[in-house]
Amino acid sequence: MFTTLISARELQQLISDSTPLRVFDCSFDLMKPDAGEAQFVEEHIPGSVHVHLDHHLSDKTGDDRASGGRHPLPSRETFAKRMADLGLSDGMQVVVLDRQGANYCGRLWWMLKWCGREAVAVLDGGLAAWKAAGGAVASGPAPAPQPGQFTLKPAAAATASTRSITDSLGRPTQTLIDARAGARFRGEVEPLDPVAGHIPGALNRPFAENIGPDGHFKPAAQLRAEFEHLLAGRDPASVVHHCGSGVSAIPNLLAMEIAGLGRTALYPGSWSEWCNTPGAPCAAS
Numbered sequence: 001m002f003t004t005l006i007s008a009r010e011l012q013q014l015i016s017d018s019t020p021l022r023v024f025d026c027s028f029d030l031m032k033p034d035a036g037e038a039q040f041v042e043e044h045i046p047g048s049v050h051v052h053l054d055h056h057l058s059d060k061t062g063d064d065r066a067s068g069g070r071h072p073l074p075s076r077e078t079f080a081k082r083m084a085d086l087g088l089s090d091g092m093q094v095v096v097l098d099r100q101g102a103n104y105c106g107r108l109w110w111m112l113k114w115c116g117r118e119a120v121a122v123l124d125g126g127l128a129a130w131k132a133a134g135g136a137v138a139s140g141p142a143p144a145p146q147p148g149q150f151t152l153k154p155a156a157a158a159t160a161s162t163r164s165i166t167d168s169l170g171r172p173t174q175t176l177i178d179a180r181a182g183a184r185f186r187g188e189v190e191p192l193d194p195v196a197g198h199i200p201g202a203l204n205r206p207f208a209e210n211i212g213p214d215g216h217f218k219p220a221a222q223l224r225a226e227f228e229h230l231l232a233g234r235d236p237a238s239v240v241h242h243c244g245s246g247v248s249a250i251p252n253l254l255a256m257e258i259a260g261l262g263r264t265a266l267y268p269g270s271w272s273e274w275c276n277t278p279g280a281p282c283a284a285s
Contacts (some may be wrong), residue, residue: 002092002093002121005217005259008133009012011095011123020092022148023048024059025127026105027098037230039099045130046138049086049145051096053247056082057107068276069269070192071142076115080150083112089283093140095128098125108231116153117232122254125216130173158265161276165267169201169281175234176202179243179252181269187256192244195275197284199242205230207248210255217258242267242274 002010014021024046027036033054040050051057059065059074060276074082080225088094094112096105102122106194112120123130131137136204150262166172178198179251183189190196212218218226227236236256257263267274274280 001119002095003118004121005256006095006121007124008129008135011130012133014093014095014236017061019100020089021089021095022086022092023095023097023103023123024051024086025049025097025107026051026053026108026162027127028053028102028104029100040141041141043127043137043139044142045097045127046136047142048097049142051108053104053107054240056086057111062237067268067273068162069271069273071223071247072247073114073268073273073280076152076155078200080109080115080152083121084148084150084216085145087148088150089148090151092119093150094120095123096120097126099127100256101208101215102126102217102251103207103248106254107121107247109254110157110250113157114155114159115150116156118156125214153220157263160265160267161270162267162273162280165199166205166276166280169199173238175231175238175239176267177206177230177239177241177249177252178202179207179241179249180204180270184244193272193275195282196273197282198279200281200283202242203230205241205252207251208255210251217223217255220258220260223255224261227256227259234262236261239264240267242264242270244270246270 025040027039029035058071064075096108099106185198187197241249241253
């Protein structure tokens, strides 16, 4: 069972062995929401299914959504039904990928953990790594998958709320790590949300810092050293990850798990929920 990363060669072996498997391509562009699907149609791993951040991994209108912010989580029940409709069944190994440095497929990786599923891994290096390893590609829209049976289990991923973060601000029991780019964290620019800045006391680690020049996640030992330097003695178990809308924080969360520092918590609403909450303090610089 693969639970964090899987290499292109390992995925090829699973396919060769006819392992029960579902591959989900989560390619997306925040500024051009239809671009990821167009990339999928142009080329994708044969048999894979495209998963859309806005349509499948968020719920901007539902009454039962599980968080706020620009990309609210659907309820676990709604999400489970969507994944079953995309062909996911119990007992399958799930592999997720994108073309954006695990920025979007990490969301699906985490959401499946949130629904109690451990057999889910990110394809390290994404589609580029697959092609470099000689993997075949297909083009055109994928055929509609046969519906599966996806059973919810107790959550295996922790979340934090605006209230819980507010209650723990400044306490050693909570360490906030913000995955946005430095300029947004410092409040120098803010292209998406109405207020610039960050949650007081948060540390900054842009999510792209987890990826090496080769497009793969950095080695576990290097990731561990970098996060330990950032934490400067703080307990890794106290970490709550966030970003703008609960999406690009996931590569940091995944990287900490790869580094052997445990599975830490996510604030799904992130800055977009925080800065729209009356009375929530905001810092800059």
